Amino acid sequence: MFAFIDSMCLKTIIELGIPDIIHKHGQPITLSELVSILHVPPARVGHVQSLMHYLSHHRFFESVRIHEKEAYALTAASELLVKSSELSLAPMVEYILDPTLSASFHQMKKWVYEEDLSVFDISLGCSLWDFLNKNPAYNESFNEAMARDSQMSNLALRDCKLVFEGLESIVDVGGGTGATARMISEAFPDLKCVVLDRPHVLENLSESNNLTYVGGDMFKSIPKADAVLLKWILHDWTDKDCIKILENCKEAISSNNGKRGKIIVIDMVIQEKQDEHKVTELKLLWDVAMACVLNGKERNEEEWKKLFMEAGFQDYKISPLTGFLSLIEIYP
Secondary structure (H helix, E strand, C coil): CCHHHHHHHHHHHHHHCHHHHHHHHCCCEEHHHHHHHHCCCHHHHHHHHHHHHHHHHCCCEEEEEECCEEEEEECHHHHCCCCCCCCCCHHHHHHHCCHHHHHHHHHHHHHHHCCCCCHHHHHHCCCHHHHHHHCHHHHHHHHHHHHHHHHHHHHHHHHHHHHCCCCCEEEEECCCCCHHHHHHHHHCCCCEEEEEECHHHHCCCCCECCEEEEECCCCCCCCCCCEEEEECCHHHCCHHHHHHHHHHHHHHHHCCCCCCCEEEEEECEECCCCCCHHHHHHHHHHHHHHHHHHCCCCEEHHHHHHHHHHCCCCEEEEEECCCCCEEEEEEC
């Protein structure tokens, strides 16, 4: 019942900037040094200590002794919460735990009885995508979270260069501000990369010789290319919507000068019998989250296969990536 407190503890240390403070300190920081920098009232020092004790127990910090005083050092987990780091996941944590999103989960009972509405629809009267269009600050937070998440998944993609070899062009559908496409364009200077996303997402972005941005709607049309990349896109949508997206992807690669193209999907594949318990737990949690927020879902291989076949594809290949994601190549 109190699992939500774990999340609030993470949110608190990010908002206070504690990982950044320890990082800048350059060595383990004592409790007295930490509360001094934070200007914590004396009556709250013991409570900050409780917070640090709890997170140290969960290995977000390492508790050490300096001159007989308790001190705290960063661990691999809290290094990922240092905002100045290129691989920081702090924006993702802040976005997920923003009250706008987290409070919507109090509508889950109503959501169970609504056929078409997400918890977001019920809570705020519009979809997540419409809310992003209307709220620039929240949209910026969302885009930053997605970009930082892309930095992590891009590490796994670097081991999959063979997937992109031989391609002359690729469209990153729903590619946001272009973090993934930029990585691909830098790794393959001769590969023409195009990012397709909503026009307001692409405002004021810098292009390069082989990276361009196109405002549009993946439900209407997708630019022609040898390949189409769908990274963390299909889990946002219902089966019906996914089939429409995939059909448009198929049209984009089929009308590209007669070349036999492919679709590259980066997403989860639920494999309860093969995966470790914790990995399956994470995937199933994402499944619930996608269902609640977007009426989407995570899928097992049979469910993926059904989508591909119904969208008119003939073959596919699944390759596991580092962590909990998989790379799926789909062929017409």
